[in-house]
Structures are given as C-alpha cells and as structure tokens.
Amino acid sequence: MRGIVKSYGAKIWAKQLWKTSVVFFLLACGSDDGGEPPPSSGCETGSNPNITFTTSFTDLDAIAHIEPLGELQAFHNFSAHTYVFIKPGVTEVPVYAPVDMDLVNVTFNGTDYQPMFRASCEVVLRFGHITNPVSTIRDAVVTQGIPLFDAQASTLVSFSAGELIGTTSGTVQAKSFDFGVYHSERQLTFLNNDRFHPVETFRHATCPYDYFTSDLRNQMYDLFGPKPLAQPLSCRGPRGRAGTIAGPWFDTEEVFSTPYHGQTEFSPLLVATTLDGTVKLVRGTESNVHRTLLGAATHADPEDVTTEHCYEVESGGYFYLQLQADGTLRVARETSGSCPSEFPSSGYITYYR
Structure with missing residues (x-):
C-alpha cells in the first residue's frame, strides 16, 4: 500500500x-x-x-x-x-x-x-x-x-x-x-x-x-459480449435513438426531480438490443426481463423501428409498440397469445421520453 x-x-x-x-x-x-x-x-x-x-x-x-x-x-x-x-x-x-x-x-x-x-x-x-x-x-x-x-x-x-x-x-x-x-x-x-x-x-x-x-x-x-454480433467501438452509453422505439420510456409525462435510489418513482420501459442480438424489454418495477431472440419471427432491432412493431417474448405473450406523431409511445402488453394483426384500440399504456 x-x-x-x-x-x-x-x-x-x-x-x-x-x-x-x-x-x-x-x-x-x-x-x-x-x-x-x-x-x-x-x-x-x-x-x-x-x-x-x-x-x-x-x-x-x-x-x-x-x-x-x-x-x-x-x-x-x-x-x-x-x-x-x-x-x-x-x-x-x-x-x-x-x-x-x-x-x-x-x-x-x-x-x-x-x-x-x-x-x-x-x-x-x-x-x-x-x-x-x-x-x-x-x-x-x-x-x-x-x-x-x-x-x-x-x-x-x-x-x-x-x-x-x-x-x-x-x-x-x-x-x-x-x-x-x-x-x-x-x-x-x-x-x-x-x-x-x-x-x-x-x-x-x-x-x-x-x-x-x-x-x-x-x-x-x-471480451464485450455475449457475442456473436459485431462488438461496439465504445461502451454504448445511452440507448435511446430519436424517432425510433429504442431506449428508455416513462409512464408519466411529468419529470420527477428526486429519483428513488437511482430509479424513477414510476415504471420506466427500456427497449434495446443486447450484444448477442436479443431484443430485451424491461419495465422498471418488474423483475422479469422479456426477450425476443435473434432469428425469432418477430425479431426487429428497435433502433430500426420508426412506426410500430409487435414482439412475441419468451416469457409469454407479446409487447406491441406504436410510435406516435407527438413522440409518445403506446404499448399494449398481453401475457399470452400471439401478436394481433393491428394495434389494439384500447388497453394500452402511453409512455414518454
């Protein structure tokens, strides 16, 4: 010493x-x-x-x-x-x-x-x-x-x-x-x-x-991974991309100035692709990490989704995400069943940047 x-x-x-x-x-x-x-x-x-x-x-x-x-x-x-x-x-x-x-x-x-x-x-x-x-x-x-x-x-x-x-x-x-x-x-x-x-x-x-x-x-x-995707040239940092569904979202329009232990006092939604190509969806108050694997029928990189997309997840059911013209994100979540042919007219949550 x-x-x-x-x-x-x-x-x-x-x-x-x-x-x-x-x-x-x-x-x-x-x-x-x-x-x-x-x-x-x-x-x-x-x-x-x-x-x-x-x-x-x-x-x-x-x-x-x-x-x-x-x-x-x-x-x-x-x-x-x-x-x-x-x-x-x-x-x-x-x-x-x-x-x-x-x-x-x-x-x-x-x-x-x-x-x-x-x-x-x-x-x-x-x-x-x-x-x-x-x-x-x-x-x-x-x-x-x-x-x-x-x-x-x-x-x-x-x-x-x-x-x-x-x-x-x-x-x-x-x-x-x-x-x-x-x-x-x-x-x-x-x-x-x-x-x-x-x-x-x-x-x-x-x-x-x-x-x-x-x-x-x-x-x-x-050592960055898990592989097999090409490794980034940086640590990636913030995952949000403007004009897409990728990154963190929040279920209140209001911004709280006092986060609770580094988390918000409400339920955020995070949508991003990991280094092995898996799309993960995480909601802040839940212990589950919902996954759509690379190669799955409903897989799509959220950074490429500029309108809407439905992910069928391994935990069961699906997340249907629809980006709005005002920059908000509507999210419909069902714990069973397959992706519907169109976004539902009710039962969704609106998220904000």
Whole structure:
C-alpha cells in the first residue's frame, strides 16, 4: 500500500460526514441534487482529469464476457456501470487496483461489499459484489454511501496500481460483479437529460475500459459480449435513438426531480438490443426481463423501428409498440397469445421520453 490506513478517529470522523444523498452502487444511484459536482481542487488525492489505468483490474483469462454501459437489467432504466461475468468453471477471481487510488467509502449489504475509490479528484472508480475484500477495506465499512465527487471525503486507505483489493465470486445468480468509472468533467447526453441528470452515476458514467493503456483496452473490448454480433467501438452509453422505439420510456409525462435510489418513482420501459442480438424489454418495477431472440419471427432491432412493431417474448405473450406523431409511445402488453394483426384500440399504456 502506498499509504497507511487512517487512524480510527479519522474513520469515525468520516462516518459522521455523510451527506443526506445516499449512494447505492447496486442500484446505480447518486446525489439527487441535480447540480454540478463541487470544486475538486481541495480533494486529498490530487487533480488529474486525464488519468491512465496501467494494470488490469482482474484476471482477464477468468472472465467469460463483459457487458458494457447501457445493457438491460431488471430494475434498471439505465445501467451506469459495466457487468463482469466470471467463467463457469472459475470459483472466484482477484480484483486489483488498476491505478494508484484512494479508498474513500465502502458499504456492505450483508452479502458483499461495494468499495469506492478516488483515482484523482475528477475520476472515481466503484466496484460492486466484491465478496472477499482485503481486511483494510473490510474494516472501513460504513452504513451509507457518499456523493461521487465529495472533495471533503477523507482517504481511508491508499492502494498502488496492481495491488490486490480482494477476490470475488460475483453474484449468486449470475456470477458477475460490477465495475464503474465516473468523471466529474464528462457528462452523458440522454434524449431527455432531465430524466437522468439528477443522479450522479447516470450523469457522469464513462467507459471504464477507455482509461486503460491501449493493449489492455483492446483485451477488454474483445471480451464485450455475449457475442456473436459485431462488438461496439465504445461502451454504448445511452440507448435511446430519436424517432425510433429504442431506449428508455416513462409512464408519466411529468419529470420527477428526486429519483428513488437511482430509479424513477414510476415504471420506466427500456427497449434495446443486447450484444448477442436479443431484443430485451424491461419495465422498471418488474423483475422479469422479456426477450425476443435473434432469428425469432418477430425479431426487429428497435433502433430500426420508426412506426410500430409487435414482439412475441419468451416469457409469454407479446409487447406491441406504436410510435406516435407527438413522440409518445403506446404499448399494449398481453401475457399470452400471439401478436394481433393491428394495434389494439384500447388497453394500452402511453409512455414518454
């Protein structure tokens, strides 16, 4: 370690400093004040907006694939971090510091750990589902998160590039863990920024793999998947495309300024194609992810649908989506049966950007 663990008294002081904005990495949320990050010149780590990661964050040979930003998961209206899937035959993988960085926060949900690191005043890294962190991280656990770019957050432990921060077996269901990087001076642009920008992680999410040296970056991009479609040249980011049915939709015209744990307080609809060609439809309050596989009779890339389309989904029934001239989207959902010959005249929900 580059530095020594801060004193216990400093740790207690840090615990008392938490802001009212609670940050939970698993739900991809952040400060909901809607404002810009505070000036970062006073942060202990130092300023470096163009930082480079020099060491892999894990053993890449043990990774099955990586899902980049914007992939579709249950309970999400945008995935502001990436998902790293461990190979089926591998029990657990190491997690390393990809750059010199300082631990500023770590929470524990009863199952696994969510450490947050500052690589510079402008660049923050977060991992989720770390099942066995090193003892210095485990000993620094607090009950709440902090805003991403809190210049006053105290350094708890310092790590050098390549140093082990723990091992993980990932989630029980998917054998995956989370890796996200956020930059205070770079902002994502959504079709309707007001829906997302109140949440720090949505607003400042960047592609973690773009920070690595070119050789490492290429190795990580080669793991994007699941395949077989051609892999993107970026982490994809916001999935909405104007004039099509693709991307996030919301079932209220009103924009709420206080998202709940990074989700809206209503049911969003997300429609997009994954890297293996599957069309996924996710509604924010449901645990189901509805799928239409590549090659299925009703498959169509939502980014190509400019009028209407009906998807028969593996979970049963269909979603019939019809784009309106005013930019809204009508969605008819039936849990059984096949697509009708025309859009129904009633029983649909209207969604908004």
